[in-house]
Structure formats: structure tokens, C-alpha cells
Amino acid sequence: MKRNTWDKSQLKWREFKEEDWKSVHEYASQPIVCTYQPWGPNTIDDSKAFVDQVIKDREIDHRTRFAFAILYKEKVIGTGELNIDDAVNLAGVISYILHPGYWGKGLGTEVANRLLQYGFKEMGLHRICATCDPGNTGSARILTKVGMKKEGRMRENLYMKDGWRDSLLFSVLEHEWTDPF
Numbered sequence: 001m002k003r004n005t006w007d008k009s010q011l012k013w014r015e016f017k018e019e020d021w022k023s024v025h026e027y028a029s030q031p032i033v034c035t036y037q038p039w040g041p042n043t044i045d046d047s048k049a050f051v052d053q054v055i056k057d058r059e060i061d062h063r064t065r066f067a068f069a070i071l072y073k074e075k076v077i078g079t080g081e082l083n084i085d086d087a088v089n090l091a092g093v094i095s096y097i098l099h100p101g102y103w104g105k106g107l108g109t110e111v112a113n114r115l116l117q118y119g120f121k122e123m124g125l126h127r128i129c130a131t132c133d134p135g136n137t138g139s140a141r142i143l144t145k146v147g148m149k150k151e152g153r154m155r156e157n158l159y160m161k162d163g164w165r166d167s168l169l170f171s172v173l174e175h176e177w178t179d180p181f
């Protein structure tokens with residue numbers, strides 16, 4: 001069987017709808033998805049609260065949170081997020097989460113590429129960064145593949161369920177980035 005049998009044209013994103021909490025819950029309730037996250041595994045209330053908060057955050061003036069539902073063949077399979085953390089200095093942060101049933105097909109890389117394209121082309125950002133757990137080799141690989149450079153290791157910047165955690169910091173600048181699409 002071919003490893004990469006997914007059809008790129010079937011990967012889409014859109015704004016979240018209230019009823020998407022069920023699809024979010026399908027992946028966010030799984031311990032494997034939350035291994036490197038400070039949240040989860042989600043209860044039903046957690047998944048509902050996540051979608052409600054995303055919807056509220058997009059209604060505010062000067063929106064800074066752009067969290068999109070990722071769809072494959074019209075099914076919500078994850079979240080891709082761009083946050084403008086410094087509007088004055090045109091800086092943003094990306095993150096992504098996918099349902100484990102869709103891992104290993106290049107979709108994570110595709111989502112990261114689309115988030116960078118959105119940040120640089122649509123939002124006019126100058127710098128985009130991302131962080132990941134030092135043990136999250138899949139995410140670190142994605143960030144390198146999409147053209148980000150490792151800036152270093154932040155010490156104990158995140159409090160997890162089992163204590164303080166370091167994070168690797170990656171970034172890419174507008175003039176370094178090549179649009180892959």
C-alpha cells in the first residue's frame with residue numbers, strides 16, 4: 001500500500017461552528033494527542049468550552065486569535081491556529097493538532113505551511129514562531145520542514161500536568177520564507 005494516499009485538495013479549513021465540539025472531542029479526548037500539551041485529555045465540557053472560546057475570540061475587535069477547523073473530506077480532523085502576539089512588531093505564533101487517525105500522511109506539514117502562508121500573505125506579519133516540547137520530534141520536524149529555524153530552548157516556560165517543561169523555540173521571518181504553494 002502507498003504511504004501517502006491522501007488527496008491534498010481534500011484538506012480545507014474554515015471557521016469553527018458550535019457543533020464542531022463533537023469532532024474536536026474525538027481527538028482532544030485521546031491521551032496520545034495531549035502528551036505534549038498543558039491541557040487534556042478533554043472532557044466533553046472541555047471540548048465544548050474550547051469551541052465556545054474560539055468563537056468568542058473571533059468576535060472581539062482587533063481579533064488576534066485565528067483558530068481554524070481543519071477538514072479532510074469535509075470531516076473536522078484538527079485545529080490550526082495563528083495568534084498575533086505582538087501587533088506592533090507584526091509577530092505571530094502558530095500551532096496545530098490533528099486526529100491521530102490522520103497522522104503520518106504529511107497533513108501536519110501541510111497545515112503548518114498554510115498557517116505560515118496565511119500569516120505572511122494575509123496578515124502581513126514579519127515574524128512567525130512556534131514552540132514544541134523537546135520530546136515532540138514530529139512537531140519539531142514539521143517546523144524545520146516548513147522553513148523555521150531553531151532559536152533555542154526556553155527553560156521551564158510551561159507548567160504541565162506533571163510539572164515545569166522546557167520548550168524549543170522556532171521562527172521564520174517574512175524575507176526568509178518561500179511560499180510552497
Ligand SMILES: CC(C)(COP(=O)(O)OP(=O)(O)OC[C@H]1O[C@@H](n2cnc3c(N)ncnc32)[C@H](O)[C@@H]1OP(=O)(O)O)[C@@H](O)C(=O)NCCC(=O)NCCS
Nearest residue numbers: 033096097098103104105106107108109132137138139141
Ligand atoms: C505533531 C503532529 C501535528 C504531526 O502531524 P503529522 O500529520 O503526522 O505530520 P507529517 O505527516 O506532516 O510529518 C512531518 C514529519 O514529521 C515526522 N514525524 C511525524 N510524527 C513523528 C513522530 N511521532 N516521531 C518522529 N517523526 C515524526 C514525519 O516522518 C515527517 O518527516 P519526514 O517528512 O522527514 O518523513 C501530530 O502528531 C499531532 O497532532 N500531534 C498532537 C498535537 C501536537 O503535538 N501538536 C504540535 C504542538 S507543538
